[in-house]
Amino acid sequence: MFHNIKKNKLESSVIIGIFIIVVTLIIYYICNALNLGSISIVIALVFSILTAWGSYYYSDKIVLASCKARPATKEEDQKLVNILDSLMITADLPKKPDLYVVEDKQPNAFATGRNPEHAVVCVTTGLLEKLDYYELEGVLAHEVSHIKNYDILLSAIISVLVGFIVMLSDMFTRIFIFGGTKDRDSDSKANGVLMIIGLICLILSPIFGTLMQLALSRKREFLADATAVQLTRNPDGLISALEKLSSDPNELQTANSATANMYIVTPFRKDGKNGKRKKSSIWSTHPSTEARIEALRNFR
Numbered sequence: 511m512f513h514n515i516k517k518n519k520l521e522s523s524v525i526i527g528i529f530i531i532v533v534t535l536i537i538y539y540i541c542n543a544l545n546l547g548s549i550s551i552v553i554a555l556v557f558s559i560l561t562a563w564g565s566y567y568y569s570d571k572i573v574l575a576s577c578k579a580r581p582a583t584k585e586e587d588q589k590l591v592n593i594l595d596s597l598m599i600t601a602d603l604p605k606k607p608d609l610y611v612v613e614d615k616q617p618n619a620f621a622t623g624r625n626p627e628h629a630v631v632c633v634t635t636g637l638l639e640k641l642d643y644y645e646l647e648g649v650l651a652h653e654v655s656h657i658k659n660y661d662i663l664l665s666a667i668i669s670v671l672v673g674f675i676v677m678l679s680d681m682f683t684r685i686f687i688f689g690g691t692k693d694r695d696s697d698s699k700a701n702g703v704l705m706i707i708g709l710i711c712l713i714l715s716p717i718f719g720t721l722m723q724l725a726l727s728r729k730r731e732f733l734a735d736a737t738a739v740q741l742t743r744n745p746d747g748l749i750s751a752l753e754k755l756s757s758d759p760n761e762l763q764t765a766n767s768a769t770a771n772m773y774i775v776t777p778f779r780k781d782g783k784n785g786k787r788k789k790s791s792i793w794s795t796h797p798s799t800e801a802r803i804e805a806l807r808n809f810r
Contacts, residue, residue: 529558529561530558530559531558534554534555534557534558566624567624569622569623569624570622570623570624570628570629570630573620573622573769573772574610574622574630574632576764576766576769577612577632577764577765577769578612578613578764579610579611579612579632580610580611580612580613581608581609581610581611582609582610582611586611587609587611587638589638589643589646590609590611590633590638590646590650591609593643593646593647593650594606594607594609594631594650594654596647597647597650597651597654597741597742600741601654601657601658601741602658603626603629603654603657603658604626604627605626605627605629607621607623607626607629607630607631607653607654607657608629608630608631609630609631609632609633610630610631610632610633611632611633611634611635611638612632612633612634612635612764613634613635614634614635614636614760614762614763614764615634615635615636615760616634616636616758616760616761616762616777616779617634617636617637617639617640617641617754617755617758617760618633618634618636618637618755618762618773618774618775618777619631619632619633619634619637619649619650619652619653619773619774620632620653620665620769620772620773620774621653621654621656621657621661621662621665621772622662622665622772623657623662623663624662624663625660625662625663626657626658626660629657629662631650631653631654631657633649633650634762636758636760637649637755640754640758641751641754642750644742644744644746644747644750645747645748645750645751645754646751647742647744647747648738648742648744648747648748648749648750648751649748649751649755649774651737651738651739651741651742651748652734652735652737652738652748652774653734653774654738654741655733655734655735655737655738655741656730656734658737659730659733659734659737661730661734665771665772731796731797731802732797732802732805735748735802735805735806736805736809739806739809745806745807745809748806749803749806749807752774752775752799752802752803752806753799753803755774755775755799756775756799758779759779760779761777761778761779762777762778765777765778771796775796775799776796
């Protein structure tokens, strides 16, 4: 476990470094295209470093805002609060994670934050309504395990940075379509550069985003499942929960491709018109539910 924690911290630093380089290059070329001169590299560096800094310190708030989560209360979510309190006895965390709830019919959950001292566990109302006590305990234990293993740091950073790269690509496209400068006759060269950069970003950003998300090895889901069983001593609860989550037909309305890797199961349900869950592949952010359940049954 300690090896995985160290590995997660190292990968987080590497990903932030890659992000700073990529965004610096993109902003540098934008500034050059807009004829901002030698100050371009300064603008690019400042912009990319501030964005990376913001993603580290505010990624949890950004993710919670994107899914419209509300703080959990004892009055409304007593069962949830009680289960997390009991898990804290065996979890050995320095601080109890903050609890949040998303109003959505799909049963799902995720954990986020930059470290165990600043961690958040978020669940949907569908999870609270459709799972019994031991199933809910298994799901919360899985998310607490991500916190213990420092998976949350890497997951949150990737989600925010991938979303930002996609947004930057969209901005390029809009600049080119609607015109980035007032005098279109005198800036044809700049518009030409913007067109090329915008097209490249538009094509590469989904691929770049997928590769970043795949940096979160699917083995981490297996590790979190195994750690959850250590916390609860009850693999059946998590197995039953995964079966319910996998078979639920509802779509998570607030999910997007940037944050999909954070959830306990993929929030995207349907494949074509048959309404079936998408099969796992080498490009998936999660291992198949069947593989996870098989691994959990070996703990019995």
